[in-house]
């Protein structure tokens with residue numbers, strides 16, 4: 001009788017083990033599922049298209065799961081999204097909006113464009129043209145790029161443009177303008193980024209400033225005319241205040257300076273500006 005009980009106990013253990021053993025060899029483990037998932041290598045930037053979110057299925061120890069997830073995250077690194085804002089629009093909008101979240105100060109929803117002192121070119125047309133060149137350049141580098149506007153006649157406020165960047169989950173928000181109001185003796189490109197004491201951009205100002213420096217350096221390298229250090233920090237610019245991601249505002253040159261105005265009207269120079277900014281973004285990104 002005792003022997004019989006021992007035999008039953010042994011069988012009770014062995015049969016399930018045998019069944020497990022059989023299925024264990026024929027069914028793919030969760031690791032195999034993960035490895036068989038398609039991860040397509042995409043751009044020269046080693047950025048890959050991201051397949052649907054992976055879920056690790058049962059039976060893999062936690063630390064193993066984390067290892068696998070890490071590998072997958074590396075391989076499927078999302079393409080960075082860059083939103084470009086071609087500054088201004090055909091008609092100014094003098095209705096007011098706040099200069100930043102919870103601010104008590106107000107300014108026009110969209111200030112007027114400036115015009116070239118020699119050529120008469122409009123700032124809103126120049127910024128869209130350079131934005132389109134820049135979009136092409138950045139796409140070639142493997143980024144996903146969106147423009148806040150593609151037309152001249154549009155009503156889109158400063159805040160709405162920053163909101164567009166947020167809605168599109170932009171990693172970087174690049175705004176293009178051309179100066180036409182300050183020093184008419186001055187020439188060249190400069191980049192405005194948030195100052196350290198800008199209360200609206202505490203979390204992002206460092207990266208923004210770094211991006212600004214990278215773009216100025218790239219412009220100098222490409223022999224673009226740069227105004228002084230090419231750097232300016234602002235604690236009050238509403239275009240920067242509303243952004244929730246690193247942002248910069250590039251003043252491409254001075255439309256109220258005859259030499260700069262003529263230069264800015266040339267396609268070759270516009271392409272050079274786009275290339276400089278694109279290379280600056282790339283250099284910033286690979287740090």
Ligand SMILES: [Zn+2]
Nearest residue numbers: 087123177178
């Ligand atoms: Zn402007």
